[in-house]
Amino acid sequence: MKRKLLITAILVFAGAIIYFSGFHKSEVDKLREKHQAFLDNSPFEETKSLSKKERKARGLPPNAYYEQLWDLTLDPATGRPMPERVDAIQKQLREERLAQRGGGGDNFSPWVDRGPNNIGGRTRAIMFDPNDGDNNRVFAGGVSGGLWVNEDITDPNSSWTMVTGIGANISVTVMISDPNDSNTFYIGSGESYTFGAAVGRGIWKSTDGGVTWSHIFGGYTSADGGQLINGIFYVNDLVARDVGATTELYASIAGAAYNSSQSPTNQFHGLNEQGLYKSVDNGANWTKFTIDEGNGTPSNPNDIELDINNNIWLTTTRSSWSGVTGGKILRSTDGITFTLINTIAGAQRTEIEPSSTDANKFWIAAEVGGANLYVTTDAFATINPMTTEPNDVDQGISSTDYTRGQAFYDLPIESDSNGNVYVGGIDLFRSSNDGGSWEQISKWSNNNDLAALNVSLVHADHHAIVFRPGNENQAVFGNDGGVYFSNDLSSSSISTTAITSRNKDYNVTQFYYGSIASGTGNEIFFGGTQDNGTLISQNSVAGANDFDNYYAFFSGDGSYSEIDQDGGGIPNRGEYIIIGSVRLSYYLAETSHTSTGQVFNNGYTIVSTSEGNFINEAELDHANNILYANSSQGNSNRFSSFVLGENSATRTDFSHSLLDDEPSAFKVSSFTNGTIFVGTQNSEVLKVENIGAFNETWTDISGAGFVGSISDIEIGTSEQEIFVTVHNYGVTSIWYTSDGGTTWENKEGDLPDLPVKCILRNPLLPQEVIIGTELGVWRTSDFTVANPVWTQSYNGMSDVTVLDLDLRSADNTILATTHGRGMFTSVFTSDVASVEEVLTDKKVFTVFPTISDGNFTVYAKNELGNSNIQIFDISGKQVYTSQLNFNENSNQPLSVSLKSGIYIVNVIDQNNRKSSGKIIIK
Known part of the structure; x- marks a missing residue:
């Protein structure tokens, strides 16, 4: 009988093991299996192993790192990365203004910027400060490195400094000023052209000439529970239109597939929000114009331009909505109604440049397979291909595509008042006859035939061309290598020094390892x-x-x-x-x-x-x-x-x-x-x-x-x-x-x-x-x-x-x-203070309550002036420091984030008098 009961017990126990291990997997096991399934079915399983040439042929960004990050960072529960969470965390941290933000390895040793001070990084946004009468002061934005300012762009020894208070990881893509208030600036963030790799946070505003900034529009709003993420993430362009005493703002808000390989299982950012937006109250409120394909499917807005009659022109680029291309060109004369004027067949990203002397003349750069160039002399009623296109001396760049398969990525086009047209792809070019002929004015390397070309050596992949106000023979260029300046464009086709680097201390470099x-x-x-x-x-x-100073081995990544x-x-x-x-x-x-x-x-x-x-x-x-x-x-x-x-x-x-x-x-x-x-x-x-x-x-x-x-x-x-x-x-x-x-x-x-x-x-x-x-x-x-x-x-x-x-x-x-x-x-330091440094019997202040959750008040009966507040744990390690100013009979609240325990509070006043007291944090 006992033996039979024992066998029965063993069988029941074994069955329980099978039941609980096979049918009641732990939540961790379930999540692991879910994670593995997402990895096995990655939307980038095919494209992440393509060569750069193969990626360009498919219209994919040449850098597959962001596809790699998709797999590495996805939330195993949702199957996609969740960058909107980082945005929310950053907002919370900014709002809380944390009382304690430590040093490098401790509270005493700050982080020191070690460069590069001579090599920049991807730059799309450039603006001359309208408040600088000499037109020397320039702002520039790194696609993942925040906003910077240079006091004298004409001086190669002038350093860039970071503009604080806006976030050093903001993806700055465009910057403008208000024509009716030169102290009001706006920046747009988020780079849609790399399929969402640099996710933005909408639009920011400064009313004091770029000193302080506030976020006024955009960012994450919600998710649909699947792959569609709602919000304003990519600002392709911003324009301020002067309508007399007031200013109309226009924002080209794009949607993009975050790390897309054109697979239907990707995460999409802002598709419901993409469109042209307008504000008539300095960015406080925005109205959306939905530009669609004629079947209810929204188009993706791209470039916004104002002609000399103050008409608004808008182009489109490809959208992550299936089958939606670009190439549309729309116009509004009143800022209320936008009319489709023409479409460039087969085009994706489309950029236009209005003439500053002829209201009917525009130049166009469009991604049609490669980069194609056009001109119109009747305000887009007809669009004619330019007679020739830039033929890069580089043997590795096609004579019919100066962007080398990257027209979706680097496609600037600008003109001066003399009708000279400048375009950028891998290198820079200029034409004085509407594309009848072109001069190459930069080279990215000394490869093959480029070695014999007598022009300036400038980093590849151009994104921005901005003429210096008052002198169109000078310009600033933004590319993947940072910022460059030309003091003499007229000689740029025959000079190796006409365009030179302006990257001193412009540290927006994207490292992978160190x-x-x-x-x-x-x-x-x-x-x-x-x-x-x-x-x-x-x-x-x-x-x-x-x-x-740094220098490079090889080019590329x-x-x-x-x-x-x-x-x-x-x-x-x-x-x-x-x-x-x-x-x-x-x-x-x-x-x-x-x-x-x-x-x-x-x-x-x-x-x-x-x-x-x-x-x-x-x-x-x-x-x-x-x-x-x-x-x-x-x-x-x-x-x-x-x-x-x-x-x-x-x-x-x-x-x-x-x-x-x-x-x-x-x-x-x-x-x-x-x-x-x-x-x-x-x-x-x-x-x-x-x-x-x-x-x-x-x-x-x-x-x-x-x-x-x-x-x-x-x-x-x-x-x-x-x-x-x-x-x-x-x-x-x-x-x-x-x-x-x-x-x-x-x-x-x-x-x-x-x-x-x-x-x-x-x-x-x-x-x-x-x-x-x-x-x-x-x-x-x-x-x-x-x-x-x-x-x-x-x-x-x-x-x-x-x-x-x-x-x-x-x-x-x-x-x-x-x-x-x-x-x-x-x-790293040890940070341990001596007993004499921590304890003293001079009582010049009082702390209350002595037992708290980290929120307490320091009271000084006498005037102590600017005083250093130090908090030590019971081992003598300093865990907090700050400065407070004490007037006579003044209270100063403190809020610290420390674990439970006993601490010593020191106050060192302006006369170097020390006093200490004990507190308990529960």
Whole structure:
């Protein structure tokens, strides 16, 4: 009987196990499966592996990084990235004006901008300040780097400074001033031409000449529960129309597929909102004009122009609504009714330029396959192709398409009062006879026949041409390399100096990876960028509060790049650097020979194939001179090692049943030779041991709660301590283990829902940890608690995406690498004060209540003047600092975000008198 009961119990127990494991999966398991399904059915499964040439042929942006980010950052619950959450978080942070925003690695060390100070980034918005009588002062906007101002664009030594109070990660695409009030400026944000890669936040306004700014229109409003996201995200153009005593504002609001590959399963931004908008009350309220295709399907507005009779002209571009192209040209004489005048057959993006002397004459640049140019002399009643088109001297650029397949991306057209027409694509051109003939006035490189062309060397991919008021023989150009200035356009076709760079301290560079050399006497920074190659800065002064000069290896996109850190180098070769290009392409050069930029004089190609990701994941084993990199291709998930020799590298491929998705992060152990940790796109962290001995052991050490694509893996004081971060929205982004992965702790704490890219621990204060996110660096002063409190490490930093954090252990210098604001450095410190510094018996103030939630008041009976407020925890570590001004019998409220505990408050007054008191935060 007992035996029968025992068998029955075993069967019931086994059935329960099967029932609960097979039919009652945990919510985490369900979410993982959902995430995997989204990855398996990525809308970019096909296009993300296309070459640049193939992408251009399909009308896709040449940079596949944003498609890569779709897969890495999507919310596993919704199947799409959720950038609107970042927008909401940023608004909340801006409104709260947080009382505590820490330093770089701590409260004392600010972030220092380290450039590049000589290389810019993608720029579409340029405006001369109408309040500057000399017409020297210029504003420029980075597509992902905020708004900047230069006091004298004519001076190559004049620096750019960032305009604060508007957000350093704002995607500035257009800027205008009010013709009736020269102190009122407007900027539009969001770049629709890259299929939503640079998501904007609508329109901003300044009423004091660009000093302070307020958001007046646009941004995220709602989602339909699927792929349609409502809101104002992309401002293609802004125009201010003078109608006497008042000003009419017109905004071309586009819709776009966020990271689109023309698949029906994508996320669409602002399709319901796309249209022409008008405001007659300085941007307080807006009225929408719906321009449609005649069947109720809305067109996508693009360029807005005013002719010399103050008529309003509007063009269209392709829309993410299926089958909707562009090429429409509409006119309004009253700002109330818009009439379709003509359509350029087969056109997509369409740009027009009105003559400043003839109301009926316009020039047109349109994307019709490639870039086509037209002219009309009867206000678009008829449209005639120009006799010829620019024929770039570059052998790699078609004589019938000066944009080289990028007319959707770089298509400016402008004219001066003399009828000279300027267009930009890969290079710049000028015609004085309506396209009868063209002069090339810039070259992007010295490739092939370009070397013999006697014109200025100017970065490729042009977006903006703005003449200097009062002198149309001078102009400012915006392109993927930043800002350029011509002081003599008339000689630009025969001069190598007519157009020169104006990028001094214009730091809007989009880095992907960054590395800092181990030596402190001669700082070297190094990293791969968007369309500016791999950049290196040498001979920087350690600790100097300055920007740094950089120069580039190669053109195009750079990726993972690294500096040999152990000093041993490669036998018979010495110290070296790894230079990354797109996909599985890496090159080696010696550090002692990098000052000339001639990589191959003292280096070699490690590997160059189409495997891996567009911006590929990699990691260098410094001690053993081995490069590890993602080499997945198709359905084959793998990574490869490259043992770096004197003149070549030896490759070995690694795959395993546990590696069931692409690698997304690597970490080489500095404790055990031949051990590497691999993070994957589908929630795994794998430990691979004995990797160089061909009998490697694979172990899955993933946490039970892991969901998402691993973005970073860092090791603490031993392989038992591991820190892991996750790319995705909607998941727990920060994990920690102290037992080698047997158990994991969730360290998300109060961090808002935003992608986390990297993590770094303070070696001097192990409880302090910083992370790189979509909104800059965040830090916690105590990572050891169950729910860490995270605050923005904002002192000198900004709300820009931080993709990489690197540490120079010799002096604990941190390198923060951003996608849109270049590089920053700071330092980790111990921050511990002595007893004498913390405690004093002089009572010159009172704190009440002494027990609070962090909101309390400091009362001073006597006049203390400007006083420094310091708060220390019971270990003597300073956790807060600020300044307050005390008059006689004055109360000053304070609000601090600190965990529960006992703290000492110090006040140091204007006469350096100190006083301390104790508070308890519950």
